[in-house]
Amino acid sequence: MNHTRVATVWLDGCSGCHMSLLDLDERVLDLADRIELVYSPLVDSKEFPEDVSITLVEGAVSTSDDAEKIRLIRERTTLLVSLGDCAVTANIPAMRNRFSVEAVLERAYVHNAAIGGQVPGIEVPRLLKRSRPVHEFVDVDRFLPGCPPPPEAIFNLMSELLDGRPTGSSIITRFGA
Amino acid sequence: MTLTFEDLQGIARIEEDRQEGFRHRIHVCVAAGCLSCQSGLIKDTLEKEVSRRGWENWCNVKGVGCLGLCAAGPLISIQPDGTYYQGVQVSDVSDVLDSLGGEPLSRLDCSGQLPFFQRQKKIVLENCGLIDPERIEEYIGRAGYEALYNAVRLMTPGEVIDEVSAGGLRGRGGAGFPTGLKWTTVFKAVNGTKFVVCNADEGDPGAFMDRSVLESDPHRVIEGMAIAGYAVGAAHGFVYVRAEYPLAVKRLRTAIAHAERFGVLGNNIFNTKFSFKVEVRLGAGAFVCGEETALIASIEGRLGRPRPRPPYPAEFGLWGYPTLINNVETLANIPSIIRRGGSWYSGIGSESSKGTKVFALAGRVNNTGLIEVPMGTTLRDIVFDIGGGIPGDARFKAVQTGGPSGGCIPEQYLDLPIDYESLAEIGSIMGSGGMIVMDEGSCMVDVAKFFMEFCMSESCGKCVPCRVGTTQIYNLLCRISSGTAEPNDPARLEDLCDVVKRTSLCGLGQTAPNPVMSTLRYFGEEYRQHIEDKTCPAGVCQVGGVGEV
Amino acid sequence: MTDRDYFKGKPRTDVNPVRILTFKIDGRDVTAREDETILTVARQNGIFIPTLCHLDGLSERGACRLCMVEVKGSDKLFPACVTLPRQDMEVMTDSPRLNEYRKKILELLFSERNHVCSVCVSNGHCELQDLAVTLGMSHVRYEYLYPRHTIDASHDRFSVDHNRCVLCLRCIRVCDEVEGAHTWDVMGRGILCKVITDLNQPWGTSETCTGCGKCVHVCPTGALSEKGKSVSEMSKRRQFLPYLEMMRRESRK
Numbered sequence: 007m008n009h010t011r012v013a014t015v016w017l018d019g020c021s022g023c024h025m026s027l028l029d030l031d032e033r034v035l036d037l038a039d040r041i042e043l044v045y046s047p048l049v050d051s052k053e054f055p056e057d058v059s060i061t062l063v064e065g066a067v068s069t070s071d072d073a074e075k076i077r078l079i080r081e082r083t084t085l086l087v088s089l090g091d092c093a094v095t096a097n098i099p100a101m102r103n104r105f106s107v108e109a110v111l112e113r114a115y116v117h118n119a120a121i122g123g124q125v126p127g128i129e130v131p132r133l134l135k136r137s138r139p140v141h142e143f144v145d146v147d148r149f150l151p152g153c154p155p156p157p158e159a160i161f162n163l164m165s166e167l168l169d170g171r172p173t174g175s176s177i178i179t180r181f182g183a
Numbered sequence: 184m185t186l187t188f189e190d191l192q193g194i195a196r197i198e199e200d201r202q203e204g205f206r207h208r209i210h211v212c213v214a215a216g217c218l219s220c221q222s223g224l225i226k227d228t229l230e231k232e233v234s235r236r237g238w239e240n241w242c243n244v245k246g247v248g249c250l251g252l253c254a255a256g257p258l259i260s261i262q263p264d265g266t267y268y269q270g271v272q273v274s275d276v277s278d279v280l281d282s283l284g285g286e287p288l289s290r291l292d293c294s295g296q297l298p299f300f301q302r303q304k305k306i307v308l309e310n311c312g313l314i315d316p317e318r319i320e321e322y323i324g325r326a327g328y329e330a331l332y333n334a335v336r337l338m339t340p341g342e343v344i345d346e347v348s349a350g351g352l353r354g355r356g357g358a359g360f361p362t363g364l365k366w367t368t369v370f371k372a373v374n375g376t377k378f379v380v381c382n383a384d385e386g387d388p389g390a391f392m393d394r395s396v397l398e399s400d401p402h403r404v405i406e407g408m409a410i411a412g413y414a415v416g417a418a419h420g421f422v423y424v425r426a427e428y429p430l431a432v433k434r435l436r437t438a439i440a441h442a443e444r445f446g447v448l449g450n451n452i453f454n455t456k457f458s459f460k461v462e463v464r465l466g467a468g469a470f471v472c473g474e475e476t477a478l479i480a481s482i483e484g485r486l487g488r489p490r491p492r493p494p495y496p497a498e499f500g501l502w503g504y505p506t507l508i509n510n511v512e513t514l515a516n517i518p519s520i521i522r523r524g525g526s527w528y529s530g531i532g533s534e535s536s537k538g539t540k541v542f543a544l545a546g547r548v549n550n551t552g553l554i555e556v557p558m559g560t561t562l563r564d565i566v567f568d569i570g571g572g573i574p575g576d577a578r579f580k581a582v583q584t585g586g587p588s589g590g591c592i593p594e595q596y597l598d599l600p601i602d603y604e605s606l607a608e609i610g611s612i613m614g615s616g617g618m619i620v621m622d623e624g625s626c627m628v629d630v631a632k633f634f635m636e637f638c639m640s641e642s643c644g645k646c647v648p649c650r651v652g653t654t655q656i657y658n659l660l661c662r663i664s665s666g667t668a669e670p671n672d673p674a675r676l677e678d679l680c681d682v683v684k685r686t687s688l689c690g691l692g693q694t695a696p697n698p699v700m701s702t703l704r705y706f707g708e709e710y711r712q713h714i715e716d717k718t719c720p721a722g723v724c725q726v727g728g729v730g731e732v
Numbered sequence: 733m734t735d736r737d738y739f740k741g742k743p744r745t746d747v748n749p750v751r752i753l754t755f756k757i758d759g760r761d762v763t764a765r766e767d768e769t770i771l772t773v774a775r776q777n778g779i780f781i782p783t784l785c786h787l788d789g790l791s792e793r794g795a796c797r798l799c800m801v802e803v804k805g806s807d808k809l810f811p812a813c814v815t816l817p818r819q820d821m822e823v824m825t826d827s828p829r830l831n832e833y834r835k836k837i838l839e840l841l842f843s844e845r846n847h848v849c850s851v852c853v854s855n856g857h858c859e860l861q862d863l864a865v866t867l868g869m870s871h872v873r874y875e876y877l878y879p880r881h882t883i884d885a886s887h888d889r890f891s892v893d894h895n896r897c898v899l900c901l902r903c904i905r906v907c908d909e910v911e912g913a914h915t916w917d918v919m920g921r922g923i924l925c926k927v928i929t930d931l932n933q934p935w936g937t938s939e940t941c942t943g944c945g946k947c948v949h950v951c952p953t954g955a956l957s958e959k960g961k962s963v964s965e966m967s968k969r970r971q972f973l974p975y976l977e978m979m980r981r982e983s984r985k
Contacts, residue, residue, distance in 0.1 A: 091850055094871045101848060103878040136878065141871060149870035153850035180865045182849025182856070469921070486918070491794035491814040644899065644918075644925035646795045651840040654923045655874050679874075682836045685809055686797045 010168055013045035013058045014089075015079060017072045018099040018137060019065030023090035024048065026154035027062075030161055037161070040168050056082050060167055062089040062160075066096040067143050071131030080144035085167065088139070088146045089160070091153040091181055099137035107133045148173055152183035159183075186446045186453055188332055191323060194445075198324030205243040207283045208262040210312060213246035214398045215391075215430050216552075221273070222246075222257035228276045229259075242283065248399015250312040251300070253552035255293055260312060267300070269293040298568040299550045304531065306539050307515045308555045311399040316434050319441035322402040328447045330521035334410045335457045338521075343414040344370060347517065349525025351537030356382060356473075356510035357585060357614040358690070359536070359603035365507060368497040369415040372505035377417035379408050380501065380508045382478060383424035383431070386470040387586025388637060390617030392541040393511035395553050397424065397431035400515070401438035405461055407514030409448060410521055412459040415507050420459060423478050425466040435463055470587075470641035474689050475508045477643065488643045489689035510615065512541055533559030536602030536613075544570050546619040547577065559600040562592065566620055577622040581705070585614025587634045587641075588694035590701025591627060610701040612694065626723035627706040628713050631699045632660040638695035649692030652683035656699060663710060666717040666726030673703060673710050755821040764817050771799055771812040774825060781825050782834055782863055784841075785900040786813045787950055789973030791909060796841075796900060798834050798863070801825045809833070835869050843874040844923070845881060846895040847953070853966035854954030860898060861953075877923075884929075886936030889959055890948050892927070897955040899925055903947035910976055915941040946972070 016024060024047060028034065044055050054075070061083040067073050080086060091097035102110045111133070116123035140146055150163055159179040166173045202208065211217075211226040229244045250258040255269035261283065268279065268291035275291060282288045294300075305311070314321035322328070334343050348363025369377060381404060385393040397404060408420045424432055439461050442448040450458040464482050471477045472487040475496050481487035482501060500506020516538060520528045529537045536558035542565065545551050549571035556565060562582055566572070573579055581591040584601075590611030592599075599605050603613050621630065639653040656679050662668040680696030680703075687693045703710060712718050717726050751766045757774050764773040769792070774781050784796040794814040801812045804822035812825070824830070841860065849855050863869075881894035904916040904927060915938055919928045929935040948956040949968045957966040 088871065095842075095848075096876070097848060097850055100876065100878065101846070103876075104846070104880045138876075139871065141873075142875065146871075151864075151870065174868070174870070180849075181847075181861055182852065491811060493816075639922055642922035644920065644922045645793070646797055647837050647840055647844075647899075648797055650899070650922055650925065651844045651874075651877075654877065655840065655843070658875065658877075678836075682833060682840070686800055686833055686837060688794060688797070688811075 009042035010040060010059045011044050011055075011057060012041040013043070013054065013061040013079070013083070014048065015045070015054075015061060015063045015065075015075070016047045017063060017065030017076065017093070017140075018068035019090065019092040020098070021047070021064070022154040023062075023064035023092075023152075023160075026090075026152075026157050027160055029157040031157075033157075033161055037164055041164075054079055054082060058083045060085045060087065060164075062087045063093045063140050063146075064089050066092045066099040066137045067134070067140055068099050068137040069131035069133055073134065073143055076140060076143050085147045086140075086144065087148040087150060087163070087167075088141060089150050090155055091151055093140045094149050094151045095181065096137050096139045097153060103136045107135060150179060151181045152179040153181070154183075155179045156183060186328075186332075188336070188453075191328060191332060194320055194323045195326070198320045202243075202324065204241075206241040207243070207264075209242065209244045209279070210247040210250070210260045210262060211244065212248070212250040212256065212258045212312065214249040214395055215428075216249070216253040217256040217258055218430070220257050222259075222271075225257055225259070225271055225273055225276065228273050229279070232276050232280055236280065238280075242280075245315045246317075247313060248311045248316050249308070249395040249553050251303075251308070251552045251554060252293065252550055254550055255552075258293075261287075262313075265294065266292060267294045299552075299554075299571065302564065302569045303555050304539050304557050305555050306519050306528075306531075307396060307403070307512055307541050308399070308553065309519070310403065311395065311553075314400065316399050316401055317437050319402060319438065319445055322400070323445075326522060327402055327518070328406055328445075330518040331406050331409050331413075331447060332453050334521050335413050335453050335455045340370060340414045340416065343410060343521065346525040347414070347520055350516075350520040350528035351525075351532075352513065352516055352520060352528065353536060353603065354510060355512035355516070355540070355615065357588065357612060359613060362509065362513055365497060365509070366411065366414050368495075369417075369505050369507040372498050376504045377415055378501045378504055378506040379412045379415065379417045379420040380475075380478065380482070380496075380506055381408050381420065381422040381511060381514055382473060382475070382508055383422055383428075383511045384466045384473040384478060385425065385428075385511070385615060386473050386641075387588075387615055387617040388634075389543060389545045389583075389619045390586055390615055391543045392553065392616040394428050394431050395543075396511050396515050396541070397428065397435055401431075401435045402442065403515045403518055404435075404511055405438055405442050405448065407509075407517035408461060409452070409459045410517050411507055411509065411514060413457050415505075417507065418458050418460065420461040421464050421482055421501075422461060423464045423466055423472070423482060425468060427468055432463060432465065439463070469643070470637075471643045471689070471691050474691060476689070478508065479506065488645045489691070491688060512616070531557050533557075533600055533602045535604050540601075540613070540616060542616045542618045544618050544620070546583075547573055547622040547624070548620040549574055558602045561598050561600055563597040565601075565618070566597070570620065573620070573622050577624065579620070580623050580625055581621045581627065581630075583611075583619040583621065583630065583698070584617065585612035585694075585697070586617045587637045588612055588690065588697055589614045589617075590697045591621070591630060591705065592701070593705040610704055611697065624721055624723075626664075626719050626721035627702040627709050628660065628664050628719070629721070629723045631702045632657065632664055634698035635660055635695070638691065642691065642695075646686075646688035646692060648683045649687040649689075649695065652679055652687075653692070653695055655679055656683065656696065660699070663713050664719070664724040664726065666713060666724075668714045670714060672714060673707070676703060753817060753819040755817045755819065755823065757823045758825055759822075766816060768816070769813055770801060770810070770815050770817055770823055773817060774812060774823075779825055781812050782867060783813060784859060784863065784898065784952060785902065787902050787905075787970070787973065789910070789977045790902060790905040790950070793901060793905075796898075797837050800830060800833060802827060802830060831867065835867050836873075838863055838867055838869050839872045839874055841898055842869075842872045843876050845877075845879060845897060848895075851963055852896060852954040853957045853961050853963060854896070854968075855964040857964070857967040858954060859952035879923075881926075884935050885959070886934035887938075887941070887943075887959075888936065889943065890935065890945065890956060891959055892929075892935060892956050893954060894926060895955075896953045897927060898953055899927070900952060901927065902950040902952065903927060903956060906946045906950045906973070910973065911942060911944050911946050913940050913942050913944075916947060 799812040800809040802824040885891035
């Protein structure tokens with residue numbers, strides 16, 4: 007049996023969507039039978055591979071690094087899924103958008119530092135002026151809202167995609183779910 | 184005091200004699216445009232100089248309303264010779280007086296700009312520049328209030344409405360609804376109390392038709408309102424005029440006071456049962472208050488926001504009573520129609536649009552100013568004959584009609600006879616009469632952005648598509664003009680325009696996308712150049728900006 | 733009489749006496765009094781039309797534009813909450829075109845302020861959130877505007893978070909029409925509109941607010957909430973509105 011090449015990506019999010027994916031419990035095994043997880047924070051591969059069939063993206067695009075990564079992922083992926091509210095709406099990461107990047111960094115690294123706070127220089131990726139949803143950077147094929155999307159919703163979507171059935175037939179998630 | 188027809192004619196005769204007693208009459212334009220370049224001082228100086236020379240008995244100096252050629256102000260005209268002087272300065276006063284009766288002063292003479300003065304047909308503006316707007320006698324001297332007399336003494340309300348319908352007059356506020364039909368609706372409404380409202384909340388950028396009419400010939404509007412009041416059965420009228428027009432408001436108030444003193448407003452007008460009063464209500468500068476339901480809310484003292492129609496004000500208007508709302512120019516047409524007959528009026532203009540239209544000609548055109556032409560005149564005639572073409576022989580690019588609700592009309596439609604239908608067909612509207620000429624120095628993206636910014640800040644915020652949609656459209660236009668747009672942004676624009684146009688609550692939102700849609704339609708290449716080549720062909724936009732990231 | 737009274741469903745006896753007429757909604761024959769709106773008749777017949785600014789018991793505004801319906805023979809769209817039926821009218825409440833417009837309007841609403849469902853007190857009890865599910869809105873195609881809005885928590889028991897406000901103005905209407913206090917109103921224009929208490933004074937200092945809390949419970953989102961409620965805890969109850977309306981009607985008899 008041909009395994010579908012699947013990747014999952016973690017951009018600016020809390021990893022809750024990935025946790026929800028793992029919450030599939032024993033059904034993870036059903037999925038695992040049908041897919042090959044070629045890239046994911048859950049597996050040990052450093053380079054995003056070519057020819058990925060389905061990529062699930064968690065998180066908003068918040069840094070220059072995220073932006074670069076998502077464009078590469080789009081190039082190498084047939085079907086891109088925005089997984090969860092951060093990817094779909096920018097959600098929590100976007101709550102900083104009302105403030106300037108400088109103010110946000112000041113607050114995080116200086117005001118809230120216990121001792122001798124300092125805004126990091128070149129070691130960390132540059133924050134974009136605004137944290138934005140994935141589809142504002144690249145075309146996205148499917149959207150699965152939820153914070154996080156419930157495991158059933160992820161399972162349904164994955165089953166539908168793997169079976170080649172139309173997606174979104176049963177709504178079991180919503181923004182903020 | 185109750186006026187009879189004989190009294191009226193008596194006043195007219197005395198006024199006529201008075202005028203003819205002067206061998207020379209010097210008309211100084213004291214409408215807002217010329218006043219702003221010191222025509223008031225020129226008038227005072229002329230008067231002083233005339234009295235210094237002891238010419239008072241045969242040389243009369245008076246302030247009049249708009250002489251039309253606003254670009255060349257301050258303007259004066261010498262009657263009965265029909266000489267026009269432009270750009271008159273205080274230092275010219277002696278020379279002007281010296282030349283009376285002889286050859287016109289060649290350095291100031293602009294009578295040569297004949298097409299501007301000759302190609303026009305003046306009905307609404309027939310007294311503009313001829314009479315002193317602050318003297319009711321002069322209006323009566325020009326057959327003023329005769330129509331009102333005819334209407335209330337000799338005609339039934341039904342006959343008045345029939346005459347207006349026969350004239351084929353359509354609403355000059357922009358939408359072109361048949362005036363006779365509107366009057367009939369209010370006439371038929373059973374409720375006892377009714378109102379007439381004159382909409383003078385002229386808010387389009389670049390439009391000053393209504394202001395000029397009110398400043399130059401306020402009695403014509405009052406007479407039109409009174410006739411309308413008689414026809415529909417209303418005893419009370421309101422003029423809703425924006426507070427930004429202090430001069431118009433002042434002259435209107437003066438005119439109302441004079442009309443009351445002469446008994447052409449008030450109780451038992453011309454010894455009939457008909458009584459009519461007019462009050463002025465000031466708008467605080469919200470564009471949306473030109474929309475009739477928002478206007479009503481504003482007069483009632485509530486928040487100036489539109490409400491869904493129906494019910495239309497004709498059946499449910501001010502305080503719930505049937506209310507007739509007509510634009511200044513519509514009402515200014517009425518006295519002429521009643522005096523000269525509907526069939527005379529319907530002989531002017533085009534097949535579907537009768538009569539004349541006043542335009543405020545502005546922008547990149549030699550003769551900017553106030554003009555009145557028969558419906559069906561072509562844009563080419565207006566821009567190149569009356570308007571005198573583009574300054575510096577620059578290339579014509581587009582005409583914007585209808586203000587923020589209208590569209591940009593490209594060169595290919597210059598020979599289109601303009602009326603309500605033809606303009607709508609090519610994606611613009613007649614609107615209230617603003618006409619802005621643009622040459623190749625204008626960037627159409629920038630023009631669209633300007634109007635969208637206007638609509639965005641003037642949106643009342645009540646309905647979602649207008650409140651948020653105009654903001655989204657404006658943001659996209661900013662992106663395009665700054666060179667940070669994406670190739671599919673024109674498609675996004677079209678999509679947003681469609682939503683705002685189809686789902687907005689009132690006319691403001693429904694027409695707000697017009698400037699964007701018409702420029703996309705006729706100047707799509709210019710959008711493409713901004714987006715893909717990152718250049719602004721007209722050199723207006725600061726393209727090549729840095730994207731948000 | 734103002735137009736508010738008009739939309740309260742008073743019979744339009746000033747025009748002509750109330751008649752009963754028949755028309756079609758989605759192909760179904762329905763009857764209505766001529767002063768009932770299409771929305772009212774549709775709801776009576778179990779036909780769903782999405783709404784946001786509408787609330788039974790309050791005057792109609794016709795402002796959210798989600799209830800737009802099609803009428804056979806016209807290219808225009810009509811807001812069902814303020815459109816009265818005509819004899820033999822054929823109304824369509826559901827079509828791909830309508831759904832698309834409704835979705836876009838909803839997306840515009842989501843893009844307007846900072847609706848972060850996951851951390852909202854009304855998560856799970858929010859009409860805006862529910863509408864997204866009902867209308868199948870999976871994401872927002874317009875750019876988010878991310879305006880800076882404040883939270884006024886000066887009142888003892890309630891707070892207002894303008895980030896979640898959709899400007900349906902239910903709070904203003906219930907305060908004015910039902911409670912009779914008119915503490916709430918709206919200031920500004922266009923995208924800068926904002927609901928305010930008194931003359932834009934902190935809610936807590938309002939001398940007109942009776943503290944009845946009706947505004948909180950009619951608010952469709954988490955913009956108005958009771959203090960002490962955490963994420964997802966603020967559910968609203970609105971059954972008092974039709975009840976109050978009925979009691980007042982009875983007492984007038």
